[in-house]
Amino acid sequence: MFSGDTSLSDNIVRLARGADILVHEVIDLDTYKNFGLPAALLDHLKVSHTDVKDIGPLAERCGVSTLVLSHIVPADKKLVSAASWRKLAKKGFGGRVVVGDDLDEIPLRGPPFCSLSPGRHSGKGMMERTMAGNTTDEIPDSGAAGSGRGMTVLRNGIGVLRTFSVDEPELGVTEIATRVGLHKSTVSRILATLEQDGLVERDPGSRRFRLGLGVIAMAGPLLADLDVRRAAYPVLQELSHRTGETAALLVWNGAEAVCVEQVASRHEVKHSTPLGTRYRTAASSSVQVFLSRLPPERVRALVTSGAVVHPGLSDAAVDAYLLRLAESAERGYAVNYGETSLEEVGIAAPVFDHRGEVVASVLVSAPRFRVSAEGVPVLGETVRESAAQVTARLGGHRPASDG
Template sequence: MVEQTAERSEGRGASVIVNVVDVLRCFTVAEPLQGVTEIAAHVGLHKSSVSRILATLEHEQIVERDEPTRKYRLGLGLIAVAGPLLANLDVRRLAMDELTALSEATGETAALNIWDGGAAVTVEQIPSKRQVKHTSAMGSRYNTGWSASVQVFLAHRGAGRVRGLIDDGRVRFDGPVDMDAYLQRLDNVRRDGYAVNHGETSDEEVGVAAPVRDHRGEVVAAVLIAAPYYRVATEDLPSLADACRQAGHRIGLRLGALPD
């Protein structure tokens, strides 16, 4: 009887944690302000449950109230939680000089992404100095299969794993995709050492990404160049890809990767 009670309590605790995480994931770069009604509809909880979760998160400064709209947004308390993680990401710290050099050499935004199991997450960025540029907020998640950084991470996972991520919706496409052709594309990415998104996720953006390997030879990050589509012709892609690939290689050497 005691064991059953403990199991039920543990199950309820796990459920509460999942609900809190689901609520937090409603806040995105595109929709930073969320109301109780919108969140409740999105996560499938009663509004009273969402209100209780938000009240607790507000008390801990994880979310804060936007007074003009009476909606919520993520609060500064979240930085305190994520700060130790970001500070301890060696790859992020070691990549800064190379990202700065890459941005200066290409004139475009250079970023570093890591893989969280279902998306490429931006953890560092050096914006282009040009007036017109492409940037993303820290912590932005990309899970479309055409994203250059997503291609890099998937290219170094088995075909079965890639199929699984696509089948369960963690990696997405706007429409039908030829799986065999996509897997062949990933093979090419792995062979060539870089991936390209030439207006495939947005007709206004180009992305070029290359892997970063650690001392084990594992891909632990991706270096990304992001640029406006109008500024990058097809013939410019090889030079951008080479610059990106070299930057990823140099960051890897700092992580202990073996020289080629």
């Protein structure tokens, strides 16, 4: 983005959005004030040019990673050195500042998370677009370095997407940048690319971002091909109808139980489990189901490392938890009676595949005021029976060790 003799303008921010580099003229008004110029001339310079003290915040608003100072006035380095220009322009800007000179070559890195296709880029890791002359930032065009850059760009994009959650569905650029540890200008460019592909959306009023419908489109083939999800859905419908409560299906990702399907309760007051919700607390009934089938030493490692959250990490507390898991496995269902939330009851039971291994858990979630302590065993048996139906639909079976 090039800007010639011009004063500060919001139009520059609009035109530069998504650009990698802003090339902008600057003037040091303080130097001319020291010359004793007439007030009318100073006013003309002020309204017709951009003071170097104002260019940093402008570049930051544009979201660029590099600011190039051009058409510098005064040009005499004896009056204002290159170091002084850089120092003044850096105020309010977190990117790189280049004091432009004749025949400078400024490589354009292109937007992060971009799609690189051989047809457009000739198989190289980035577009070779330069201004001409001496290189100020050497960038290899292929090989291991290019591959590493590509992986970094991909990880940054994934990191941005993962900042959104059920609890915080909308986030601003500054919040995202803080969480992923990237500069705001970098995050702005990533979000611009993700927005183009529908993976994030921006609220017109608040200007905050949220996940877009493109994420669901990407996950669609996976969810549609998830056999256990297809097998479970009609059972979840029946379970929700019988109990009047929310029924859900969760799978294990190694340290968390993740909701992949749900049928919400018909009641106005209910506990829902949105798709993608993750549970990693030891008291969660679904987490208990999965952990109860792991070797005790593996459970102990997950709990003591903090991967699974458990209050009070004494050896006695972990031993008591392992005993609780064994009892849940023997009973056929696990219970969370107001432990993770005083107002909620969760009861979950395992789903087995053809190898007798747990592949999912069926969960019923209900407000505590509708489930008495005496009613837990009845509801637990209902959930266990539903999980057994899903197991049968998958062609699975309980492990022989369960009897």
